[in-house]
Amino acid sequence: MSRHSLSELSNLSPVPSPHRRGERWLWHTCTARRALLLLLVLLLALPALAEERDVVTIRLANIPLRSATGVQNQAELAVFDAFFKKYPHYRYERVTGIALPEGLGEAQQMMAFAADRAPDVFDLSIRQVQNYIRQGLLYPLDDLIREHRKRHPHWKPPSLGLTEHHYDAARGPDGKLYAIVSDYWILGLWYRRDLFEEAGIVPPRPPKDWQEFFEFAQRLTYPEKQVKGARFQMGQYGTALRTGYTAGYIFTNFVYQAGGDMxxxxxxxxxxxxxxxxxxxxxxxxxxxxxxxxxxxxxxxxxAYGREPGQRALRFYKRLRWTEWTRCPHCQTPNNLPVAVCPQCQEENPIRQPVERLSCRVCGTVIPVKPEQTRFRCKTCRRDLRDQPIYTGVVRVGGDPVQMFLRGEIAMMLDHINPQVIDQVLTQGGLRPDQIGLGPPPSAGEGGVRAALTGGRAWCISARAARDPKVLQAAWDYLVFRCSEEAQRIMTEVYVKGGYPHLVRPQMLKAFGFTEEYEDYEPTFRRAME
Structure with missing residues (x-):
């Protein structure tokens, strides 16, 4: 046995017993387990911490209600929920404004901007975009689009059915894009095929020009006809002249039909x-x-609407509203009263009874009347019509044209061709597709064109959102999602499952695989919508 000094012995480590080795192994194992558990807790907590740190709230208006049962609200709600499921770190704040009478919704939003209570991202009618740009209320999207395309090279704005004119309306004087256009509508002529057939306009078809439009309206006007729900429960008219805030853009279309500009x-x-x-x-x-x-x-x-095309449109409005005429009791032909044209102001003055002269109803000039002008006979059967009832105009003035169209109070109306009006007419109004015809607005005739106004919805980001880069990014993400194919697919599925495929553009049904619903789409509406 070798000998060791005391100092050498003191430097030697004692050999642990098997029992001590087991305790040390157990201690290391427990420590490792504790460290692993702590690491797992930290890893699980990191997303929550990151989410809490990166929570961003965006201000939104027109948030769909969970209590509402309408299919349109349900479709909007499905898209809304899908966005916040995709971006769980985003929150929203509902922006509300003061209640204003119908037709003043645009003023309500402007008041929200004035009070710095505007939403961060919102949709507008295309026609409003330029007004918002001029007042500096919108944030230009060009830089956001550029950055987005770096991450998504194949991304592009919606284009189905849109034209360059839609996007021209979304550009400012600086050439920058201030809105993404997501949907569109076009103005068209709706007509009741059943009422056309009753009036002898067979086969039913849309009038090609103003002259034919007036003649059709005369043949469709029966002031004595009993119409349930109509004013005084009586009266069927060819069409309607709008009043109030919607009258302006309908008149605009007449100016364009005459070849003019606003x-x-x-x-x-x-x-x-x-x-x-x-x-x-x-x-x-x-x-x-x-x-x-x-x-x-x-x-x-x-x-420019004060020029000749605009004056021509006004003269046609006057003709629709004030032409005096009667209907032959024998052959049912509408006949306009004979007129004496004032040599001073060119006003047409109807001759209601045999007279030698009459005074112009505008300027008072005395107009001589020829004897043959007082012999009022039907242009078709030559029957004397002097004792027949005299009607004034072929239009109903005021009221809701869609409701009058549903009741049969008017036979033609100019209105949007889009899913919302189709819903009013077919789903809510209860008319059958075979009762409805659609066509382009008539031209003015010689020198005119078949013009139709178009518009749509555009998504914008308010300038206030740029105060915080995170809010700006969240607003952009919301805008992109609302205009995405994913959102369109979600809405289409909700409409189809709810039994309302006719409220979806037929192109969407076809694009998302609803072939049967696309084929079943009423051909008249499908042609108009496509």
């Missing part, structure tokens, strides 16, 4: 000083004198 661009050539006028949609704006492009020159907008 506004024109005016730009001055910096070379020769020539003042040039251009249509609203013109982009090149070439000087008529030197051919130079004036697109970079300041623009002044001029009112």
């Amino acid at each position: 506004t024109l661009q005016e730009r001055t050539c910096p070379v020769d000083g020539t003042v040039n006028e251009f249509k609203q949609e013109d982009k090149q704006c070439l000087c008529r004198q030197c051919g130079r492009s004036l697109a970079d020159q300041p623009v002044r907008w001029k009112v």
